[in-house]
Every structure is written in structure tokens, then in C-alpha cells.
Amino acid sequence: MMISRHLLGDRPAALAARDLTWGVDRSEPIISGISFDVAPGETLAVVGPNGAGKSSLLRCLYRYHRPTTGTASLDGQDLWSLSARDCARRVATVLQEPASDFGLTVAEIIELGLTPHRRSWARTDYEPVEDALALMQLTHLAGRDLATLSGGEKQRVMVARALVQKPDLLILDEPTNHLDIRHQLEVLAMLRALPVTVVVSIHDLALASSHADSVLVLHAGRMAAFGAPLDVLTPAAISSTFAVGTSIDRHPVTGQPRFSFHLNDPETAGDTYA
Ligand SMILES: Nc1ncnc2c1ncn2[C@@H]1O[C@H](COP(=O)(O)OP(=O)(O)OP(=O)(O)O)[C@@H](O)[C@H]1O
Structure with a gap:
């Protein structure tokens, strides 16, 4: 996959x-240890079941939640010792349910990703925005109001906005949720190809x-x-965390592990199609 140099961090x-714990109430941590x-x-x-604490953990990693105890650090520096602006220069996020009622176009939203690197509001180079639009297959939507996009199109805009930021750390909360199968594979392959954590x-x-x-794997925090x-993703571990049975074999084309799931409960496991 060819990725433009305008989108490559260095x-x-x-x-x-380290022993990260966070909760609203100190005595009842939502994630711990x-x-x-x-x-x-x-x-x-x-990964983890609904409510396991995935979003809460991610929020601790982009300096939104301050850990109750323990630390999250970038290159050995505690995130909370960085200024909010320094953190914004280094860490980009793609979050669930992005707000979209700004009245801004797709290109304008993506351009916002350049903000942490700007010294003033002078217009900067537009090339990163164009390259991100092309990479996320959004060029034809550049002038559209974000609010009019489909869920998957919006999600790709948020990935594009994060890419122009050229982050050192990119945090994505369920980025594949709204994407069709091809876009899921493309976005994940692209993330892996980028020189970013x-x-x-x-x-x-x-x-x-x-x-x-x-x-x-997170389970109950x-x-x-x-x-x-x-x-990590063994049938025994999946069973104890997700309460489902799993068979794992090799995909005949890609050679990747292929997971098939069934309910553990013998009452319901076998008769889905009966
Ligand atoms: N600010 C908060 N105040 C109170 N409870 C919260 C807060 N944030 C998260 N929780 C609770 O903490 C638990 C973990 O939530 P979190 O969103 O981190 O889970 P998740 O693993 O991302 O779930 P899902 O897969 O459903 O998105 C949930 O029970 C949630 O209701």
C-alpha cells in the first residue's frame, strides 16, 4: 500500500x-491493574465484552481520563506531564459517534487535523488533506457537509482527519463499526502499514x-x-471472557486463523437452524 509522505509521521x-486504574468513584474502579x-x-x-472498560482504557491513553493510580506514558513520559497541546501534537484519536453538526465540509473537518501543528491560523499546505481524502476514498465527498454522510463515510473522514495530524500514537475506538467488509480490511491494513503506534x-x-x-483482553475492567x-485468543480464553465456544482453523485463501463461534449453552447451541 502506497501512503503519501504527507501522511507519514517519523x-x-x-x-x-503501569498498573493503571481509573474509575469515577475511587472505591469502585472501572478498570484496574x-x-x-x-x-x-x-x-x-x-478486545472484551460490552462494558468491559475498553473505551475507559483508551480515554486514559489519550489524556482524557487521569488515572486514579498508575501511569500511561509515551516514550517514558507520563501523559499527564505533557501539556494538552503537546499531547494533541503526538496523539490522534478516532472516536465512536463523532459529532457532525458543525456545518463543516468533509475537507474542512479533515483540515482540523492540522490544527495542533499550526502556529497561527495562516492557511497551510493543502496537500495532506488531498492525500488523506484520496487514501480514504473520499475525494468525491470533499465539499459535502459532514452531517449528510453515511456512518461509514463519516468514520473514514475521522480516520483521514487523524492521519493528517501525523501522530506518533493513534487511538481508535471501534473504528470498523460502520465500515463494510472491504473498508474494514483496507483501514486496518493501512493502519498497520503506517509508521505509527x-x-x-x-x-x-x-x-x-x-x-x-x-x-x-479486558474482562470486567x-x-x-x-x-x-x-x-491470547485461545478457545479457552474466549470461552471464559465472552462465554462462547470457539473453533479456530486456517482460512483456505489467506492462511489467517479463522474463528467460528457458538453459544456454550447446550440448550441453544445446536438448534439455531433446527
Ligand atoms: N463516566 C462514567 N461514569 C459512570 N460509569 C461509567 C463512565 N464511563 C464508563 N462507565 C461504565 O464503565 C463500564 C465500562 O464502560 P466502557 O465504555 O469503558 O466499556 P466498553 O468495553 O468500551 O464497552 P462497549 O463494548 O459496550 O463499548 C460500563 O459499565 C460503563 O457504564
Whole structure:
């Protein structure tokens, strides 16, 4: 995949979490005891059932939630020792349900990604915006009001906006949710090809396994497992975290692991199509 130099950062960050705990109420943490390392340029997938704490963890990694205890650091620097602006220069996000009632066009929204690097409001080079539009197959929508786009088109705009920021760390909360199958594969392959450290929360375990260097499994706010995808996403681990049975074989074309799921409950597992 050819990616324009206008979208390539040059110093992917090392990300580390150490005994990270966060909650609204100190006595009832929503996530606790989270420790992991992501090497520069690698991709970490965060998986777990609904309500496990994935978004809460991601918010601690882009300096939105201040950990109750423990730290999240970029290249050894605690995120909370960086200014908000320094953090915005280095960390880009693609979040769920982006607000879209700004009355701005697609190109204008993507251009906002350049903001943290601007010294003044002088007009800057438009090339990164054009390249991001092309990469995300959005050029034909450049002049459209964001609010009029489909869910998947909006999601691709938010990825494009993050790319022009040329971040050292890119955090994406369920970026594939609204995307069709081809765009899911393309966006995840593109993220892997970029020289950026990526943390992505995702529900699709097969995509996590095929597109991440490591996987962190969250279960009820705790780190159930962390490591290489196939070491972590075993049928036993999936069963205890997601309460489903899993068969894993090789995809006949790609050779990637293929996951098939069924309900563990014998009452319902076998008779779906009966
Ligand atoms: N600001 C908050 N105040 C109160 N409870 C919260 C807050 N943020 C998150 N929670 C709760 O913490 C738990 C974890 O939420 P979180 O959004 O992190 O889960 P998730 O793994 O991303 O879930 P999903 O897969 O459904 O998106 C949920 O029970 C949620 O209701």
C-alpha cells in the first residue's frame, strides 16, 4: 500500500501502561491493574465484552481520563506531564459517534487535523488533506457537509482527519463499526502499514488477530490476558471472557486463523437452524 509522505509521521511512540486504574468513584474502579507495553510502530488491539472498560482504557491513553493510580506514558513520559497541546501534537484519536453538526465540509473537518501543528491560523499546505481524502476514498465527498454522510463515510473522514495530524500514537475506538467488509480490511491494513503506534478497540476477534501485533483482553475492567494474538485468543480464553465456544482453523485463501463461534449453552447451541 502506497501512503503519501504527507501522511507519514517519523517517530512512532513507545506506549506503556503501569498498573493503571481509573474509575469515577475511587472505591469502585472501572478498570484496574492494567500494565502493558506497545513498541514503536506496533499495533495493539483491545478486545472484551460490552462494558468491559475498553473505551475507559483508551480515554486514559489519550489524556482524557487521569488515572486514579498508575501511569500511561509515551516514550517514558507520563501523559499527564505533557501539556494538552503537546499531547494533541503526538496523539490522534478516532472516536465512536463523532459529532457532525458543525456545518463543516468533509475537507474542512479533515483540515482540523492540522490544527495542533499550526502556529497561527495562516492557511497551510493543502496537500495532506488531498492525500488523506484520496487514501480514504473520499475525494468525491470533499465539499459535502459532514452531517449528510453515511456512518461509514463519516468514520473514514475521522480516520483521514487523524492521519493528517501525523501522530506518533493513534487511538481508535471501534473504528470498523460502520465500515463494510472491504473498508474494514483496507483501514486496518493501512493502519498497520503506517509508521505509527496504534491502539484500536475492536469487537471482531478475527480482525484483531490478523491485524494486531498484540492483543489485550479486558474482562470486567481487568486485564484477562495480554500477548501475541494467537497466544491470547485461545478457545479457552474466549470461552471464559465472552462465554462462547470457539473453533479456530486456517482460512483456505489467506492462511489467517479463522474463528467460528457458538453459544456454550447446550440448550441453544445446536438448534439455531433446527
Ligand atoms: N463516566 C462514567 N461514569 C459512570 N460509569 C461509567 C463512565 N464511563 C464508563 N462507565 C461504565 O464503565 C463500564 C465500562 O464502560 P466502557 O465504555 O469503558 O466499556 P466498553 O468495553 O468500551 O464497552 P462497549 O463494548 O459496550 O463499548 C460500563 O459499565 C460503563 O457504564
